[in-house]
Amino acid sequence: MLENVLLMVFAMIGVSLMLNLWRLIVGPSVPDRILALDTMYINTIALIILYGIGMQTQIYFEAALLIAMLGFVSTVAVCKYLLRGDIIE
């Protein structure tokens, strides 16, 4: 059963990612795109966690953890860019 459930959830995440990408490409504003990218980061974490469950391995946990950390930092950086231009003042 778990296998089917995984596939199902997987499909949901996949659809989510596609929706994110759609928003990312369509925009219309830059903040919209950043928001989409940030969501994409998080959805990717979901993807990796699912993959880990499917493969019964925790070896990709750190990747997920880092995406969480780094996604945040880069989103903040882009926002800072939009606000101030100079991200390190």
Added chain:
Amino acid sequence: MTEWLISALLILGGLFILIGSIGLVKMPDFFMRLHGPTKATTLGMALLLIAANVFFSVENGVINIKEILISIFLLITAPITGYMLIKSAIHHELKAKDGTKGMDNIEDD
């Protein structure tokens, strides 16, 4: 039993994530789009991660809650992401949906 639990958590988590992304696509203005990802997705992630915890605890026979770290992390950062995004949206003077109340509350940045 645990399999049911895991499955339920997974499906719920997936659903929330999907809804978050639907919100991202569906909402009419940026400020409203922001709500989906910052909330629904965060919860969806938490559910998924709990599912993973349960799964690996069962799988390895020891209690495993390390995935919750990611959730903690997201809980800490998601509001700041939203804050930064909304700041830049205000800075870019993005149009809010017609009829949005309290626009006069926004000051120059």
Added chain:
Amino acid sequence: MELLYASCVGLLVACGIYLILRARTFPVVLGLTMLSYAVNLFLFSSGRLKINQAPVLGQSASYADPLPQALVLTAIVIGFAMTAFVVILAIRGRADLGNDHVDGQPRASRATKGSK
């Protein structure tokens, strides 16, 4: 799957190269970045594609080829260093040359300068 992977690599290479052939530093740098993704994926593929066989002992029954992974890791780091340098060089170019054309001046202004 192999075909899909190869197509991705090919597409990345093509996009990267197209951008490298642009006349302004920023797209060129973007192109270089994309090309380095492609190249890393390519180098990685020289160990073939294995699913769930991470080369960490005790984690699975058989292991993916660890050597290309180590090589790609080195390549990523070196690529990072190089990209960093070229990015800063692009800034320097803008400051020194007054524009961001890779040749220091856009073609049109070069033509008028030549006719003087």
Added chain:
Amino acid sequence: MTLLWIPLLSLLGSLLASFTGKLSRNQSAAVTAIMPIICLALVISMAPQVLAGETLYASLPWIPELGVNLSFRLDGLSLLFCILILGIGLLIILYARYYLSANDSMPKLYAYLMLFMTAMLGIVTANNIIQMWFFWELTSVSSFLLISYWWYNPEARKGARMALAITGAGGLALLAGLVLLGQLVGSYELDVILQSGELVKSSEWYPLILVLVLLGAFTKSAQFPFHFWLPHAMAAPTPVSAYLHSATMVKAGIFLLARFYPALAGTELWFIIVGVTGLTTLLVGAYIALFKHDLKGLLAYSTISHLGLITLLLGLDTQLATVAAIFHIINHATFKASLFMATGIIDHETGTRDMRKLNGMWRYMPYTATLAMVAAASMAGVPLLNGFLSKEMFFAETLHQQMLGSMSWLIPVLATVAGALSVAYSARFIHDVFFNGEPKDLPKQPHEAPRYMRVPIEILVTLCVLVGLFPAFVVDPLLTVASHAVLGAEAPDYHLAIWHGFNLPLLMSAVAVAGGLFIYSQRKYLFQFQASLPSVSAKKAFDASIQRVVVWSREQILRIENGSLQRYVFILLLSTLVVAGLPLFEMHTLAGATGLSEIDAHNAIGAALLMIGALATLIWHRSRMIALILVSVVGLMTSVAFTRFSAPDLALTQLTVEVVTVMLLMLALFFLPQRTPKESSSLRILRDLGVSSAIGIVVGSICYALLTRPQESISQFFIGNAKTGGGGTNVVNVILVDFRGFDTLGEITVLGIAALGIYKLLLNLPLFMPASDSEGRPWARERHPLLLASISQSLLPLAIMVSVYIFLRGHNLPGGGFIAGLVTSIAFILQYMANGSNWIRARMDINYRKVIASGLAIATLSGIGSWLFGRNFLTSWFDYFDIPLVGKTELASAMIFDLGVYLTVVGATLMILASLGKLTAETPKEKVNL
């Protein structure tokens, strides 16, 4: 081995001369003369043996691999030339002492002169043809220096350059010829070559060799059509001209013809080329000489003409002609040297060499005039003087050949014409300078030259007379051995005498003298006729042609190196496409033996995201910010691919690097335009799309071909030995810090250098800082958003904890120093973003340069440490320890190495960002530690 000393001492002489700067002029000349005197003494001491028919040898090994040795010989021909070179050289040294003015540097002239003398001695005594070429080129170089002695005179510079270009070109041809000759014969030793005449002449390479060698000889001895450099070399000081153009430089070419006579001469080709060239040169030189108003110009063309005469003699198909050639070498050297020196005196004492101004010099310098007149008479071939003897032999030999077949009668006729012209210009030299009325506007009041300045001329003119009167007694022995050397044992019998009775040659002489005087008497009409011809300046033509070559070169280079990076990259890519694409077509099937695995949903989604991201980046690349966001998607998907295909370490690295890269790009974007203008023509876009998709297809195909092939690799070793040999279970990490730690050492060095380089780039960079964004919106006022500043403080310890975790587990599980370093750096970057670089600097006064260096030092020293245990560099060590409470713990030297990696990464990343931050910091003046 005495022979070796001759060039060596001469070379020493050059050095010696260059150090005489502090001595008086007399002392300088005396010191310079020491070495040539010793050399001459040595030569004379060896002369009896040579005259007795012996050939002396001396040899030292030099480059045996190439068959090149320092190998010397002294035979008759060498002896003759040695005596000429040294003898006349000594006279020139004396003469130059008086010729040079106080402003001119004596040591410089003497040093160059002695260098030149060395080169000439080297040529004539060489027994190895490569060695000969060595000295041959040395004459080109040293004559260049001599001709340009008065370098502030543009004529001298141009003349020197022209001489070098022409003789240099000839030298290269000669080298080619000599190498061919050597390869053909199997040796570069002259002895062997001279004995292989038959082999050479019958070879299919013979024509080529001959032409190449003759090119060398003809350019050097100013044969038509390469003669034009010589008159322009007259810009040199007169002693130099006297030396170079009488006995030495130009005679080197003649010497070469004579030297290779046994190996190359005797064929029809030889006679045609050498003979016709000589004849043409003889006539052309003599004709032009007549019209030169400059005394030295006259002598220059006369030299050309006489060299043509000698060449023609060497080209004539009789042995006696060859003897005559050698005889004329001697005679020409003596009379021409004296004439040059006399000209020098006239120039020196009157300030001009223009024959239109010089008139009636007889009255002012009767002594010099007498000497000059005797020498000029010798040049004209007046009986009782040496010039007459050889010229008569020449006339005689022109009658004895069939070179031009039925037209062969032309040769004596033309020879007579040339003789007449020679008489005419000699007559002009005498009459126009010493008589012909009063001088006009001379810059100086003329008077007789200093006593010792005349001595060299006296000696030479005496020789002219002595040879003319007692040829058999004075030169016969030398001439005989020299002829033997050229012709081999079968040199003909001849006897030198003034009187051979009334015969055809005598008639030719008479006709020549009469004709010459007639021509001179009718010079007015001739000059008018000449003036009506379009004047061709060799110098201008040469300069123009060189200039044309240079201009053409510049055009070509500008066309090729047009300074367009797009073109350069395009060429690189096209080359890549060609070499990588062609073999693809040779393959039978692209796919290998392994089948395809199926595509699952995971891969499909990842691939779709990656491809859409890439294409979207391409399409939106002109909106830079959007492109940057899209590239992040591609990067993210790349790391997802790494997780998918079992490479967790790679995924981690890719992720961290990706974030830092995007941040850097954003920093850069701040200083760059936000949009890329539309500049490419649609044709260019099509072209670029074409080449990039072609390369994409090729690379994709190669990738596909690889992926579908079974593989055998060395990787099993790593998997098998990671734990037992490297002490870790994360094989990738063990490869990085142990199996291939050397790569990693290089890699972090690259990172460190990049940081140093970036620091360099950004130091004192004047930056254009936009006050508003691309849409004209002023920047937000708030520098450090409150919530961000606050949360980033809380995240810092968390991130450090995570990086410690990643660092420590790296050896056994995905992670390691590099990733840990980047996580630490990113944590600090967040602080930079949230609080600004001034805030950071106030709290952390770390010198990143030192951090980088320490990291590198730790990594390197951890490798060198193994030397202490007698192990190779980077040999790892690990062991397990039982620590109370903690339990079994592994300690490995690789961890120390990884610590080095960590520090370098942190130092480098932060140095890069701090340098950038510093650019816009509010207090740029403040001294910053980096």
Added chain:
Amino acid sequence: MRLQARYKWLPTPFRSILLFAVWLLLNNSVSAGHLILGAVLAIVIPLVIAPFRTAQPLILRPGLATKQLFIVLWDIITANVEVAFKILAPTKRLRPGFIKVPLDLEHELPITMLASTVSLTPGTVSAEVYPIPESLPKGEVPTQRFLLIHVLDLDDEQALIETIKRRYEAPLKEIFQC
């Protein structure tokens, strides 16, 4: 309110505990080795990065803090379900709006926690803290701060402000004793 911790070697006790927990979580282990290492790191890391901390009030009511944590967690769950339905429902019915909540809190950390809580709970996202320092004359400290909040579906502005202040701000004041 207290800004300085009792022991110099433990400047931020709560944070150290968090770090210790994170270490154990990361390693998924409670072995002696990890307990020791975790403890050491939890003490050393805050000390090392102490310069990067600006003084903030410390948590003085840990019990209340824990209680508040669970309240917020519960709110997050309910809020999310609520938002999920709003997303799926037709968007026309939504009445978005911005509100400005006057703050009693003064220090950054509590304000941040409040803003985060607001962002994570019912239909609200914190947008800005007013006034921004750059809008004030140099050196002046703001007397009254406001939190700008975007509300997805705004019904009664005053009620919402009231709820936020009561349910989230008041406990924070209590926890930090400020």
Added chain:
Amino acid sequence: MQHLITLPVLLPLLAGIILLLPPCGKNLVLRRWVATFMALFTLVASTLLLTTILGSGPLVYAIGEWQPPFGIVLYADPLAVALCILTSFLSLVTIVYASRGDDKAGSFFHPLAHFLLMGVNGAFLTGDLFNLFVFFEVLLIASYALLMHKKDKHTTKAALHYVILNLVGSSIFLIALGVLYGVLGTLNMADMAVKVALLQGDDIYLAKIGGLLLLIVFALKAALLPLHLWLPATYGRAMPVIAAQFAIMTKVGVYAIMRVFTMIFGEQAGELSGIASTWLWPLALVTLVVGAVGVLAAEDLRRLSANLVIVSVGTLIAMVALNNEQATAVAIYYLIHSTIACAAMFLVADMIALQRGKVQDRLVNSRGVAQPKLLGFCFVFAAIALAGLPPLSGFVAKLWLLDASYGAQVAWVFWPIYLLASLATLVALSRAGTSLFWHDHPNQDEQFEDNVYAGKRRTWALVLILAVPLMMTVFAAPLSEMSNQAAAALHNSQVAIDTVFALAKEQ
């Protein structure tokens, strides 16, 4: 002594590190001395290494004691070590030269010079193809940083081109590595040589692609036509003292071509043997021609020297393309000669530019230099060496080149092109010399600033580097013998394979 082979790489690395750390970090005088002595030590170590291997044959050193083909090995044959000596010497000279003040034009000159040295020596000594890539990157990044030593907008433009082209080049290198590893499953060059011979079917073509891609990369580094376009601007615009150091970098490309295409794709490689030759030969000739045209076209001495570098590359590659031992031996001798001569010319150009003030080293008539005797002598010396005239090494090289190419089918086109290129060089150099040193006003009393004079250090550097062409003529015999030995070692890939795998058996 066992570790001697690592010293040419490790000493410069350590030097770079030491120079960044206290007390060197802030003390320029100390930095100069340390840099000089470390370069000297590297030179001595390399020389010792050469004497060792000339006696005992090639050496192999397994880094980390991981046996080949698994670990990285250093492989020292006479060619590699001779080039290490050359590079170390060049670094020594340039460091001494720069210590007069050029090192102050930007930061980190001395550490970067040593990192460059490390990269180049590493590239020469490594026996592992991926490690070669790493060292290429080390030397490239160091060269990027050095190129930007002096701030000037033309340099920036040249650097942009140079860096971007090389980044593309590095990508191609990685693709080549991927293909070769994917087909051969190994990275050790000796092992690759073994595996290449065993390839069958379509794998051969894949390996061929890998090999030819490497050729592109190396040709780009070597500035072989049509990939030379970056060179004139880069070398012409870099500070001359840095251009002098760069003189070795094109040779790294040439070396890599020699190494890879005689060892991996050597005679043992069956169908793949000599895959490069067909491409190399015509390209070498075209390079020679274009280089010579560039020499004639040059408007300043640095450009001229840069084009001379191209000429030398064309000549070298022609020899490499002949693909026989004798030609390789010439190539080795010529490589050393041309590197030194070009580097010397860059230094001379620098002094001239410095002393002529505004016109710099442009080939126009202008004021004289402050030290006409010294510079004139140096120029003539360098020019004679470059033009291949006696009595300097260029003459030996020229002779040997002709000698070695005699009998090759292609000699009939190589000889004329080569000789004409020599003539162009001669003409251009004589024009350059006459316009730089000789002008119409001999006795102008000009005032020169104190810092334009050569001073002790620069004079020493010039003397040191100019002594080499002379020494190379005097000691032509031992040098040619060494070149022959080096060429023999290079061509006999079986020896290399055996040496490398003997180590594997030992362990």
